[in-house]
């Protein structure tokens with residue numbers, strides 16, 4: 434079962450390099466302007482949701498405002514209707530600005546390097562990963578945190594889904610460097626070797642001593658809060 438991935442994905446991941454060099458629909462990150470990336474393909478949303486909508490406390494920068502998104506109001510981003518290409522990661526959920534990012538896009542963001550140790554079925558692992566902070570990527574989607582609550586981002590979660598429908602949850606506080614000593618990455622290389630663009634990035638969770646949340650072949654980052662689950666609403 435899990436070995437479905439180890440046979441398939443892990444090898445694919447390790448192939449590294451190469452891949453689809455073509456231009457991609459851009460990242461709609463707050464950093465987009467800085468990086469001179471176009472904003473095409475980004476669902477714009479924003480404002481208009483009253484006091485219950487806002488960027489997270491630790492937002493690096495506020496994303497530009499745009500026309501209101503009907504999908505944002507419905508809580509079902511239109512972005513999810515578009516099929517993903519290999520290597521693409523959809524940032525979706527209870528966010529005002531769902532968008533899709535590729536490994537190539539992630540490489541254009543400020544790069545952070547972390548050396549980590551964890552254990553996996555293969556035994557002790559020690560690697561150096563490089564990539565963007567997960568916080569940067571998910572914050573750019575403008576999570577709808579309820580500002581009427583105290584520390585609303587503490588209700589936030591990011592659910593990472595990777596190859597083989599493998600899935601792991603992180604609490605927002607764990608990935609927010611403004612809150613915890615966190616360097617959770619969307620890694621695009623391992624030990625200096627780039628992941629295959631078609632395989633997509635890997636989640637790197639330096640505080641974990643087990644490899645379980647090092648989700649590889651990422652294809653979705655769902656961002657939201659646990660309120661609906663906890664309160665039993667919808």
Ligand SMILES: Nc1nc2c(c(=O)[nH]1)N[C@H]1C(S)=C(S)[C@@H](COP(=O)(O)O)O[C@H]1N2
Pocket residue numbers: 435436438439442443552553554555558595596597599643644645646647648649650
């Ligand atoms: N997509 C995906 N990512 C995954 C897994 C998986 O089955 N599928 N297994 C996890 C587990 S349980 C571990 S221990 C590590 C193993 O990483 P390694 O193969 O680099 O040692 O990957 C994690 N990431």
Ligand SMILES: [Mo]
Pocket residue numbers: 552553554644645
């Ligand atoms: Mo594992």
